[in-house]
Amino acid sequence: MIHLLYLDPGNGSYLAQVIIASILGVVFYFRNLLYVVRDFFYRLLGKKDRSADS
Template sequence: MLKKAFKLTFAFILILLIAPKNAHAYLDPGGGSYLIQIVVASVVGAGYFLKVNWGKIRDVFSKKDGKKTENEKEDK
């Protein structure tokens, strides 16, 4: 009985979330440029992160046989 009630409740909530609703909203032209700004900032931020940490990332994937890499030798 509890499983049936759970399934009915889940189905009801799912239908409410999926059913289309009228938003009566206005999307101004600045919204698109804001979205582009977010994408560009994310790409630039990811690029800077990779640039700053590239040596550490490379060391993680290039360690073989316990040998020290050039970056580890320079650190000591």
């Protein structure tokens, strides 16, 4: 049995990665913004912050 002990990753899809990482940057930015707003209202209404549970 010849095991594939090492495989060259080869072409790294660089450009795709840059585009995807940029999209993720926007998505995570707005998601975090949403969490901040949500937590603000939780505190305002005296509810327990759900993000603190996780």
